[in-house]
Amino acid sequence: xxxxxxxxxxxxxxxxxxxxxxxxxxxxxxxxxxxxxxxxxxxxxxxxxxxxxxxxxxxxxxxxxxxxxxxxxxxxxxxxxxxxxxxxxxxxxxxxxxxxxxxxxxxxxxxxxxxxxxxxxxxxxxxxxxxxxxxxxxxxxxxxxxxxxxxxxxxxxxxxxxxxxxxxxxxxxxxxxxxxxxxxxxxxxxxxxxxxxxxxxxxxxxxxxxxxxxxxxxxxxxxxxxxxxxxxxxxxxxxxxxxxxxxxxxxxxxxxxxxxxxxxxxxxxxxxxxxxxxxxxxxxxxxxxxxxxxxxxxxxxxxxxxxxxxxxxxxxxxxxxxxxxxxxxxxxxxxxxxxxxxxxxxxxxxxxxxxxxxxxxxxxxxxx
Amino acid sequence: xxxxxxxxxxxxxxxxxxxxxxxxxxxxxxxxxxxxxxxxxxxxxxxxxxxxxxxxxxxxxxxxxxxxxxxxxxxxxxxxxxxxxxxxxxxxxxxxxxxxxxxxxxxxxxxxxxxxxxxxxxxxxxxxxxxxxxxxxxxxxxxxxxxxxxxxxxxxxxxxxxxxxxxxxxxxxxxxxxxxxxxxxxxxxxxxxxxxxxxxxxxxxxxxxxxxxxxxxxxxxxxxxxxxxxxxxxxxxxxxxxxxxxxxxxxxxxxxxxxxxxxxxxxxxxxxxxxxxxxxxxxxxxxxxxxxxxxxxxxxxxxxxxxxxxxxxxxxxxxxxxxxx
Numbered sequence: 001x002x003x004x005x006x007x008x009x010x011x012x013x014x015x016x017x018x019x020x021x022x023x024x025x026x027x028x029x030x031x032x033x034x035x036x037x038x039x040x041x042x043x044x045x046x047x048x049x050x051x052x053x054x055x056x057x058x059x060x061x062x063x064x065x066x067x068x069x070x071x072x073x074x075x076x077x078x079x080x081x082x083x084x085x086x087x088x089x090x091x092x093x094x095x096x097x098x099x100x101x102x103x104x105x106x107x108x109x110x111x112x113x114x115x116x117x118x119x120x121x122x123x124x125x126x127x128x129x130x131x132x133x134x135x136x137x138x139x140x141x142x143x144x145x146x147x148x149x150x151x152x153x154x155x156x157x158x159x160x161x162x163x164x165x166x167x168x169x170x171x172x173x174x175x176x177x178x179x180x181x182x183x184x185x186x187x188x189x190x191x192x193x194x195x196x197x198x199x200x201x202x203x204x205x206x207x208x209x210x211x212x213x214x215x216x217x218x219x220x221x222x223x224x225x226x227x228x229x230x231x232x233x234x235x236x237x238x239x240x241x242x243x244x245x246x247x248x249x250x251x252x253x254x255x256x257x258x259x260x261x262x263x264x265x266x267x268x269x270x271x272x273x274x275x276x277x278x279x280x281x282x283x284x285x286x287x288x289x290x291x292x293x294x295x296x297x298x299x300x301x302x303x304x305x306x307x308x309x310x311x312x313x314x315x316x317x318x319x320x321x322x323x324x325x326x327x328x329x330x331x332x333x334x335x336x337x338x339x340x341x342x343x344x345x346x347x348x349x350x351x352x353x354x355x356x357x358x359x360x361x362x363x364x365x366x367x368x
Numbered sequence: 369x370x371x372x373x374x375x376x377x378x379x380x381x382x383x384x385x386x387x388x389x390x391x392x393x394x395x396x397x398x399x400x401x402x403x404x405x406x407x408x409x410x411x412x413x414x415x416x417x418x419x420x421x422x423x424x425x426x427x428x429x430x431x432x433x434x435x436x437x438x439x440x441x442x443x444x445x446x447x448x449x450x451x452x453x454x455x456x457x458x459x460x461x462x463x464x465x466x467x468x469x470x471x472x473x474x475x476x477x478x479x480x481x482x483x484x485x486x487x488x489x490x491x492x493x494x495x496x497x498x499x500x501x502x503x504x505x506x507x508x509x510x511x512x513x514x515x516x517x518x519x520x521x522x523x524x525x526x527x528x529x530x531x532x533x534x535x536x537x538x539x540x541x542x543x544x545x546x547x548x549x550x551x552x553x554x555x556x557x558x559x560x561x562x563x564x565x566x567x568x569x570x571x572x573x574x575x576x577x578x579x580x581x582x583x584x585x586x587x588x589x590x591x592x593x594x595x596x597x598x599x600x601x602x603x604x605x606x607x608x609x610x611x612x613x614x615x616x617x618x619x620x621x622x623x624x625x626x627x628x629x630x631x632x633x634x635x636x637x638x639x640x641x642x643x644x645x646x647x648x649x650x651x652x653x654x655x656x657x658x659x660x661x662x663x664x665x666x667x668x669x670x671x672x673x674x675x676x677x678x679x680x681x682x683x684x685x686x687x688x689x690x691x692x693x
Contacts, residue, residue: 121476123474129473132476138477140472142464149430153441154437157440160443183427350534363560363610367610
């Protein structure tokens with residue numbers, strides 16, 4: 001069994017990046033000590049959950065695809081930490097980090113990966129299809145870019161109902177070449193919809209680098225100009241910067257009902273999915289460079305140590321607790337029951353699951 | 369009871385539902401200012417305003433996907449496709465997103481969207497605009513598909529579709545838009561999944577949907593007058609859910625079945641219906657099941673040949689006589 005990657009990398013300590021220039025931004029300076037600790041804790045929880053997933057996958061308990069968020073934590077953490085009551089979230093298949101950030105429990109998330117009935121989608125969705133609509137989280141979508149029109153529609157509904165809200169519509173850098181994304185951009189700009197398109201640019205659309213996949217004028221976000229849409233680029237290794245620049249987009253959505261494209265530069269340490277041996281398209285040195293110098297969790301840890309918000313003891317206890325929580329989630333997933341064969345044909349139609357005197361349909365709808 | 373057209377019946381359904389539920393929104397290409405490419409939505413913009421009746425760009429994947437997303441939050445979009453043929457550029461949204469979201473979320477999310485528009489050949493517009501995707505779409509669990517053949521059913525089924533909490537795809541027919549029939553002014557729905565015996569008979573059951581019902585009714589007239597045969601015509605009205613019991617009851621009565629549809633034969637709706645009959649009424653059959661579909665080629669442009677490619681009364685009569693032989 002491979003040893004799980006550790007969060008505290010000694011190399012990182014040798015390359016202090018210095019304090020974030022966004023630490024004094026009002027959206028960050030206004031954070032209480034407790035809020036900062038909570039934000040760090042959430043990032044650490046994502047990291048440890050994902051690393052625990054690797055072990056569960058290697059034990060053969062997770063089927064299908066497993067796309068890890070390790071290295072990208074500051075994107076979900078920074079953006080989602082700003083969201084309010086009427087702000088919604090939708091993303092692609094690298095969806096665990098967003099789920100944990102909105103408040104999904106590690107147990108239901110892990111059990112979904114192992115296909116158990118206690119999973120967030122009752123074992124029907126898997127890694128790529130987490131949902132928590134009670135927390136404004138609309139998935140978890142498997143087809144690259146396919147969620148972009150849905151997110152635009154969620155924003156349309158928010159606006160239709162007169163709510164001061166938005167929809168954060170996440171995608172990877174590979175999604176920007178999908179037609180559905182461009183159609184969504186056009187509708188969002190044309191109808192002044194409060195969507196924030198977040199391009200999580202980790203440099204690779206699966207195994208194809210940005211240089212080999214995408215024609216662009218210097219950055220991917222600039223394509224927004226073609227739709228007369230605001231845009232910005234963000235260092236996704238600095239959670240303070242993510243929060244500061246996202247806050248401006250959120251204000252634009254809330255106060256002007258206008259969309260924004262945010263391109264957040266980030267990096268994933270593992271392959272596209274666990275099925276990717278990650279040996280052909282990038283150098284090990286490149287991964288090491290990011291891990292050593294730009295790790296978002298570790299940089300924030302250092303920031304908060306320097307601010308004296310965190311102490312080494314607190315860091316240790318937070319990480320130990322997160323690891324323990326991930327272990328407990330793995331145990332919960334192990335102990336949870338499988339769905340039954342009868343569950344295969346449930347949750348297909350609302351009507352079938354809610355038959356009553358007001359039913360608008362009858363007849364055979366599940367066929368033998 | 370007024371005599372109105374199929375077109376007016378669809379419009380009346382939308383008007384009723386726009387009045388009944390403030391979450392209902394009509395959306396599509398040319399539905400508002402242009403009054404609808406086929407004038408189905410004529411006057412609705414004037415009556416309900418631009419918040420409720422919305423013109424979209426020519427961007428099916430975008431606006432259908434937008435409607436699906438909005439429906440997840442409780443809006444009830446009624447999306448017009450100018451042709452169901454155009455659904456093919458929005459297939460991922462229509463199938464993967466609308467059709468799967470409830471299942472993949474373990475029942476946490478609903479998608480109460482209606483997508484409607486014409487799905488038919490016979491209008492001399494060539495293969496790209498003449499698709500009939502009811503069988504393709506109904507093959508996906510999670511999706512409901514209805515195909516009204518008459519003004520009464522058009523209004524009742526569309527109203528049921530708008531009130532339904534699952535994605536319902538309503539496939540109309542441009543050739544039927546001017547057909548007239550009796551339609552009640554008062555509120556009613558035609559429940560989805562209930563077939564209708566459009567003509568009673570004792571010698572042969574014809575199962576059809578959409579315009580093939582009208583074709584079959586004409587064939588039944590000829591069969592009665594010229595051949596003394598009593599034909600029962602079962603209008604499926606809904607493809608998924610499917611009213612299997614009405615089909616089987618009719619076959620058990622007549623002991624002979626002919627299936628008529630405007631789809632191409634391979635994996636058409638009637639492939640499923642034929643399976644059903646042989647599986648559950650095999651001993652009742654006095655003859656092999658007969659079938660009339662469109663001739664198996666992309667839809668031809670030539671009007672003269674297209675009229676031969678689609679089922680027409682004489683071809684249905686000929687097939688019926690074979691089943692009766």
